[in-house]
Amino acid sequence: MKMLYQQMMAFFGVIAVTLVIVSILFIRSTTNTVWQNSFNQLEQYTDVLKDRAVDNDTYLINAQFIENAEEILAKQNVHFMIYDAANNARYPNIPGGAPQAIASKYWSQLKKGNTVALPELTTNPQNGRQQRMTIYYKPVFLSQKLLFVIAAFAPVENIQSSIQQTEKNLVVAFLLSLLAAIVISYFLARFQVNRINRLRQATHQVAEGDYDVQVQFDKKGHDEVAALADDFQDMVGSLRESQAEIHRQEERRRQFMADAAHEMRTPLTTINGLLEGLAYDAIPEESKGESIALMQKETKRLIRLVNENLDYEKIRTNQILLNKQTFNATEALHDIVSQLQQKAEASNDQLVLTAADEVPVFADHDRFVQVLFNITQNAIQFTQNGTITISAKAGYHQTELAVQDTGIGMSPDQVKNIWERYYKADPSRKNTKYGESGLGLAIVHQLVTRHGGTIKVESALNQGTTFFITFPDEETAPKQAPITHTK
Template sequence: MKKISLKVGFLVFISIFIIDTVLFFFLHNGIIHSRVDEELMSLKARGNNHRDVLEESFKEETLQHIVLMESQSDTDVVITDQHGKVIASSDTIDDEIIQELSKKILSPPRDGMVLEDNWKQEQYLSTVSPFFINAKNNGYVYMFKRTDKVQELISRLNEHFFLAGLLTILFMIITILILSKVLTTPLIKMKEATKKLSRGDFTVTLPRLGNDELGELGQGIQLLAKDLNYIKQERNEFLASISHELRTPLTYIKGYADISRRKNISEEERATYLNIIYEEADRISLLVKDLFDLAKFDKNSFTIMKEKINLSEMLQAIYQKISPAFINRNVQLEMHCSSKIFIDADPVRFEQVLYNLLDNALKYSEAESKTTVEVKKINQNIHIYIKDQGKGIPKEDLPYIFGRFYRVDKSRSRALGGTGLGLAIVKEIIEAHGGTISVESSLNNGTCFEIIIKENKE
């Protein structure tokens, strides 16, 4: 994770560094150009002031006064006639410079003009302002400022920029380190959590990491850990349940097979033991069949062959087959369904669902109670209710009754039979048909299963 921290920090640093460099470059150039422009404007303003004085009083004393003023400042003045001859100067300025500058003067505006602004290569910055005596151009006022003064100013400005750049880089590094730590710490925690998950340790707890994408990822890992832990527990319970369900009949088979092999038992006893062996083998066969069905559901290879079914006719056929078992237990069975209700379903699988639910109702019903199958059409859906008046299911068991090998009877009484997979298979079949199944129950008041499936309108 240090690698990603360094990578993130490096990329952020490079990005900010490039942005800051570009901004510093434009800011630096902008300040320099502004400062040079200010110097030129100041220089031209001084020249215009001298021009105004000369136009009011053009005499020797005025010229000397102007020269004296500029000799005490960091600028120089040169005053020439209209032909370029120097008539006053505050410093010794090379005549060649004056001649070169005079060539640039064609018709300078009264407000003056900039003659030289190249502060990097030239010796002076310069401006010129024409002055007029009696409405005639009588000469020019040249103002000069040595560029080394400007360069010193810019050099100090560069030092400030350099110091500001170093401080910016320092603060940027500190900020990036803090941000990298803030950003990568959740990733490090999630990496450690996923390592624990890969080792099979699902007791992962991640703190709340906020409402952003990282927070959602952390919640996803937490949920994954919870689901994997649940699946692990379910798998362990599943394997334990299979072991229990197989161990008991196998113990019976082995035990009674050993007894049947004895020579000192009667044929009647041997037949009894062989019948028990047959029943237990049949029990194992039923368990394997149920497991095979569930395995096909898990692999999504369980096929449903739907066709249009008259639900009333199916229920009447089921009634004919199962009613003797209800009569034998002295339990009343009633079915109420309109002959005009049709559904799209696999007849074999849907019949398996109804048989399973009715068989459960019979197992947990007392004598002289009643079991009712009622079919209603509600909002274009078919609702099938299988209601008994049996023992009922404790409230704490209701959320789990569709689980594999889950039994309300924790003792796994053999008197009630079954593999504990029936309701799990029922739920899978109903959902494969695009329907839902739910249950309501209370102790000693019976249980009601509700199946909701779409109606066939054709």
């Protein structure tokens, strides 16, 4: 069964059950009200007769008054009887008739001063014939002595006709309500099913690879289906981002393979050419030593490239253990400046260290040196006739460092990609002697992240670049993660 009909049946069932219950309660309430009103009317009639139809002193019955009253109430078929204290009928005086006396079980109640209301009595008290009647008995006392009993009665048909007319009207209203319930149920079910169909159609689109689908419902009537649509939209957004990331990573993988092949092909081609020259004595004797030295240099370059790849993967997959301790960052920076001083002078650069004598840092000493060495060397690589400034200071629960150069700078797109392996902001300088593999900054980013620190870059073309690095202190640094092994 389709969901439209299921929803429609559900709504219709609820409405129908509600209508049935309301109808039953209404009929019962109406019936009780009609009977109660009938008894109230009979009681009012007996009150009038008590005051006007019987003389309490002489006990004489004003038969003319009663007859007039019966004529007035002829359309309602209301009649009256009056009994004396001996349960004898004093009115009406029916020639040859034998009005029935009040049954003893009711007479005992009347003698106690209680009124008696009898619904649907099957015998007419005037003539004793079988007839459904409603009778109301009212006793009249004087000084706690029963004087007489007034009886007012009417056929039940009057009441039944009123109840039947009410039931007939109610049935018509019930049928019309059921018809309206069907229409309302259809539109409510259709509304809900249409919302679900929109989600279903959107799901098919996503399954076919379309992640630009939009499913949003009215916020005013926010219910479970609307919440599901919001969650679905969030899921689609995540899938869209994941798909974009997959495409980006695939492009980076292809670029990585091409760059890795290019990086390795150059030294391998050089080594192969030199080996062929040596094998066929194509290299003069006086140049053989230089050729062997060049092969050693290219071999070391290949080894360095492989080691950097292995180092990056170990850091990325959490396979290295950081030996973190607190030491003086200024001393380590002095050593870095000393090691790179010659390279800076070769580019006519000036290295400047700005730091207090004591700047504590909590990190792995060797990895700290590796991070700052790579960043500083990278600054020297892209700066000619400029200044590289290294600064360090103690911050709030962290050590803050910066490496600023006055080099060629980078565009926003270049800044966004510098942490990728083999990415180089200046492709024309792929084979410079200081920036061979393009893995340095990727390793730097992974090492800083493993320390729980941050690294940010601010750069502009032809205006220089600044790297901002922070290392958290021992209190706020993350705990060392266990070494994991990957196959």
